[in-house]
Amino acid sequence: EDQVTQSPEALRLQEGESSSLNCSYTVSGLRGLFWYRQDPGKGPEFLFTLYSAGEEKEKERLKATLTKKESFLHITAPKPEDSATYLCAVRALSGGYNKLIFGAGTRLAVHP
């Protein structure tokens, strides 16, 4: 069964304290891995798409990497405004169509 697991569930960091979020997946026919940021009560905001093992993408303090079994979202010198839930999703071919399968997310809190 296609599955996405994110860890940790919650992470508390001090401003400037770098860390990584993990997304492990089990899926047949991976057609892309996505990272989204979600603020409370709002819709997910697109961050990155990764398609093949070894691929990396960067945006400001965030860097996403992909292996055959997992993806990491590295946060370098985070600021309080980086506090949000970070969602990982994989696109899989199932029943003849593409669908996104999401993990439960990692709630990140960055304190000054």
Place this chain on the structure above:
Amino acid sequence: ETGVTQSPTHLIKTRGQQVTLRCSSQSGHNTVSWYQQALGQGPQFIFQYYREEENGRGNFPPRFSGLQFPNYSSELNVNALELDDSALYLCASSWDRGDQETQYFGPGTRLLVL
């Protein structure tokens, strides 16, 4: 270029009632997907519409139904509401349904069933 919009923002219904949620896709996008997000969970795929036809469905009962209109806006209808239907309902649109397409989400509709 406007993003994905949804209406209403919040809604309160009672068990057994019916509800219709609306989504306007981003300009030029012909594919709309709907998701249910329970508190503390990731979004779960309900179904997808491509050029006015259902293009895939997740593990949701038939009382969850939808439509897509010629302008690619979409509706999600839920009949016989249950308490467990309380959630944030998200709409996402993309240029097309292919492998290279990114889904962009709207702000969601928060539904509370009492």
